[in-house]
Amino acid sequence: MRDLAAGLRYLGKGQRWVAGHGRWWGFGLIPALITLVLYAAVLTALAFWSGDIAAWATPFADDWGSPWQGLLRGLFVALLFAGGLMLSVLTFTAVTLLIGDPFYESLSEKVEESEGFCPPSPDRPLWQEIWIALRDSVHVLLRAVGFGILLFALGFVPFLGQTVVPVIGFCVSGFFLAVELTSVAMQRRDIPVRERLRLLRGRKALAVGFGTPIVLLFLVPFVAVLLMPGAVAGATLLVRDLLPEEQPQAAGPGEGEGLQAAGPHGQGGFGPPPAQFPATQGPPRQAPPQTGPGSSTAPPSAGW
Numbered sequence: 001m002r003d004l005a006a007g008l009r010y011l012g013k014g015q016r017w018v019a020g021h022g023r024w025w026g027f028g029l030i031p032a033l034i035t036l037v038l039y040a041a042v043l044t045a046l047a048f049w050s051g052d053i054a055a056w057a058t059p060f061a062d063d064w065g066s067p068w069q070g071l072l073r074g075l076f077v078a079l080l081f082a083g084g085l086m087l088s089v090l091t092f093t094a095v096t097l098l099i100g101d102p103f104y105e106s107l108s109e110k111v112e113e114s115e116g117f118c119p120p121s122p123d124r125p126l127w128q129e130i131w132i133a134l135r136d137s138v139h140v141l142l143r144a145v146g147f148g149i150l151l152f153a154l155g156f157v158p159f160l161g162q163t164v165v166p167v168i169g170f171c172v173s174g175f176f177l178a179v180e181l182t183s184v185a186m187q188r189r190d191i192p193v194r195e196r197l198r199l200l201r202g203r204k205a206l207a208v209g210f211g212t213p214i215v216l217l218f219l220v221p222f223v224a225v226l227l228m229p230g231a232v233a234g235a236t237l238l239v240r241d242l243l244p245e246e247q248p249q250a251a252g253p254g255e256g257e258g259l260q261a262a263g264p265h266g267q268g269g270f271g272p273p274p275a276q277f278p279a280t281q282g283p284p285r286q287a288p289p290q291t292g293p294g295s296s297t298a299p300p301s302a303g304w
Contacts, residue, residue, distance in 0.1 A: 007178075007209025007238070014234020015227065017111060028107050028229025031100025036225050038095070039088055046084050050077045079155050082166075083148060086173050089218050093180040094137035096228060101130050104232045108184045111236045121188045129187070136183060136193040143197075144176040174212030175204065181211070181235035182242075189243065199242060210238060 018025040054073040055062075061069045097104055105121070112118035124132075151169045155161040179200055186196050200207040214231055218224040 001205075003203055003205035004209035007206045007211070008213060010210050010234045010238040011213055011231070012234075013237050014232070015230035017114070017233045017237070018230040021110070021114075024107055024110055025229045028100070028103060028232065029225060031096050031103050032225040032228040034099055035092060035096040036222070039092055043084060043088060047081065050080055053077075053080060075156075079152060082155075083152050085219065086148060086169060087145070089173055089177065089215050089224075091141060092218065092224055093177055093228075093231075094141060097180065097184065097232075098130065098133055098137065101133055102126065104184050105129075105188070107229060107232055108188065108236045111233045112185070112240065115237070115240060119189055122190050132187065133183065136187070136196075137180065139193050140176055140179050140197075144172070147172045147176075170212055170215055171208050173215045174210070175200070175207045176211070177215055178207040178211035178235070178238075181214075181231050182239050184232055185236045185239035189239075191243075203242065206238070206242075210234065 018028065051073070054076040058073055058076060061072050064072070109118050109121075148169075151165055151172070154165045157165070179196060182196065182200070183193075191199075214227065217227055
């Protein structure tokens with residue numbers, strides 16, 4: 001329950017971040033608006049042709065009498081449209097991230113910079129970044145479709161198909177949506193898609209708590225467009241806490257000095273850097289060893 005609540009909090013944190021940075025919120029709306037127009041056309045076509053698809057998929061019911069034929073094909077149409085909506089929610093994020101890869105990469109970097117540290121992106125051309133994002137999205141989508149087919153079949157089970165199965169379906173959709181949204185920050189850290197899935201499977205409740213409310217909100221017309229920038233910001237904050245050990249290791253040039261100040265005596269890469277002496281000056285003058293009680297100075301033969 002703690003991780004479920006934490007996932008929901010990340011969604012709120014992301015929306016608050018874009019609310020405080022209005023220019024970046026507007027910047028992130030552009031790809032979502034383009035994707036919305038495309039998906040609205042596809043879902044409209046699905047609704048228009050759903051009756052013909054149901055008749056084509058259930059030829060065995062052609063000779064059935066009323067009301068059984070209508071009930072079967074009506075259920076098929078409802079499940080078909082529900083499956084289309086679920087698939088739309090999953091692929092909406094993936095397609096929006098593909099269209100808006102430069103937009104959301106910049107937004108995610110700005111979120112990390114505002115938190116104090118942004119790992120450097122891999123040195124790859126834009127086309128290669130888009131190809132990797134497309135390949136990873138297809139990998140995640142195939143897994144999601146496998147679950148979708150199973151849940152679609154279970155939807156015909158009496159009572160369970162109308163109660164338990166939809167709840168499980170929303171949770172599964174939320175998990176895979178969280179995988180897609182966190183891909184921006186994780187791809188910048190060069191984490192492969194299989195490792196991303198493993199990391200989020202280890203924190204299923206966190207991923208479900210973050211993604212499932214977005215799935216439900218995305219079902220409301222136009223809400224997906226408005227929430228998309230904040231969803232990317234919230235996913236970035238989630239990744240920062242999911243992988244806290246990555247932050248100091250990914251420090252860029254010049255940032256190590258700021259990290260060194262945290263530790264004493266220059267041990268373990270912390271503390272002020274040792275003094276540099278020109279080669280012409282010879283070795284530095286050795287201070288006389290302290291021999292009194294509590295002395296921590298080692299003799300020259302100790303290797304210092």
